[in-house]
Amino acid sequence: NQVATYYGQGAYQQRLSTFCAETSLDIINVGFVDVFPDVGLTGWPETNFGNQCDGSFFVNGDETSGLLANCHQIMEDIPLCQDAGKKVFLSLGGSAPASGQYIASKDSADDFADWIWGAFGPVTPEWTADGLPRPFGDVVFDGFDLDIEWGTGFGYGYLAKRLRHNYDTYRDSNPESKNFYLSAAPQCYLLGNLLTEAISYAPFDYIWVQFYNNPSCSANLYADGLPGFNFDDWVSIITSGANPDAKLFVGLPAEESEAISGYYIDSESIESLVNKYMNKHPKTFGGVMLWEATGSYNNTDSKGNVFSQSVKNILVD
Numbered sequence: 250n251q252v253a254t255y256y257g258q259g260a261y262q263q264r265l266s267t268f269c270a271e272t273s274l275d276i277i278n279v280g281f282v283d284v285f286p287d288v289g290l291t292g293w294p295e296t297n298f299g300n301q302c303d304g305s306f307f308v309n310g311d312e313t314s315g316l317l318a319n320c321h322q323i324m325e326d327i328p329l330c331q332d333a334g335k336k337v338f339l340s341l342g343g344s345a346p347a348s349g350q351y352i353a354s355k356d357s358a359d360d361f362a363d364w365i366w367g368a369f370g371p372v373t374p375e376w377t378a379d380g381l382p383r384p385f386g387d388v389v390f391d392g393f394d395l396d397i398e399w400g401t402g403f404g405y406g407y408l409a410k411r412l413r414h415n416y417d418t419y420r421d422s423n424p425e426s427k428n429f430y431l432s433a434a435p436q437c438y439l440l441g442n443l444l445t446e447a448i449s450y451a452p453f454d455y456i457w458v459q460f461y462n463n464p465s466c467s468a469n470l471y472a473d474g475l476p477g478f479n480f481d482d483w484v485s486i487i488t489s490g491a492n493p494d495a496k497l498f499v500g501l502p503a504e505e506s507e508a509i510s511g512y513y514i515d516s517e518s519i520e521s522l523v524n525k526y527m528n529k530h531p532k533t534f535g536g537v538m539l540w541e542a543t544g545s546y547n548n549t550d551s552k553g554n555v556f557s558q559s560v561k562n563i564l565v566d
């Protein structure tokens with residue numbers, strides 16, 4: 250079982266290398282591509298990585314885009330995380346801006362996937378020959394995460410499926426290349442969920458459900474002995490989806506302040522929850538996702554363990 254986290258939006262966050270050195274972290278989602286091309290400046294996606302970039306943007310033709318051009322610390326550090334055996338995904342979406350996650354049509358979903366693949370996937374001569382940007386240079390992400398918090402739900406399945414198509418096409422002609430992964434971070438409510446259709450349509454490898462910030466289905470209900478925590482429903486969604494072997498992670502706040510008040514649960518509650526659901530769904534249970542890395546780093550227990558280490562100890566004991 251694995252621990253996944255998010256990096257890029259932490260308050261006064263340290264550079265990524267700090268978290269590459271954190272042995273309890275297996276997967277790191279770097280966020281965010283927060284504005285999608287249909288609404289992005291110059292028709293390119295836009296990015297935001299908190300305090301990690303120098304504030305300059307790529308120019309597209311004679312227009313300034315919203316794509317950050319100099320995030321050198323992230324570019325330098327992703328290979329450190331990968332060399333340490335971690336998977337590093339680029340996360341699309343995030344909690345702001347609400348208007349950013351709009352996809353106009355299937356064609357624009359496909360174009361968006363191709364753009365992401367060209368800019369952040371394997372380096373290809375065509376992409377750079379066309380003068381298109383590689384925001385992190387030769388860094389090749391291990392996969393892409395859909396952290397969809399807004400919108401109508403339209404297009405995310407097409408986006409995910411096209412990314413998978415691009416992986417498969419690339420690996421057909423580069424059989425020695427590394428694996429690529431797809432993940433998603435749905436909210437835990439079911440009615441009107443923005444990602445359940447995508448999960449039924451496109452083969453994701455990891456689904457980390459945000460069991461926080463939602464009153465009807467979050468993990469604090471389990472911790473308080475109340476009904477509503479809907480991990481079982483999510484197991485059914487996955488096992489009847491496009492990839493029934495996808496792994497389901499319990500998404501939790503890494504620190505009290507990193508979720509709306511009342512949703513943080515402590516490691517004792519996590520231990521009880523993990524023991525129950527890991528044994529109830531041994532094939533689908535994949536681990537714990539923590540929002541987010543800096544909060545975890547600042548949340549140490551009496552033994553001096555950062556929160557992700559406490560969670561890892563629960564998962565492997």
Ligand SMILES: CNC(=O)NC(=N)Nc1ccccc1
Pocket residue numbers: 255343344396434459462507508509540
């Ligand atoms: C996986 N994405 C998130 O966990 N986003 C998230 N936690 N956004 C947020 C919402 C309200 C308060 C703080 C963070």
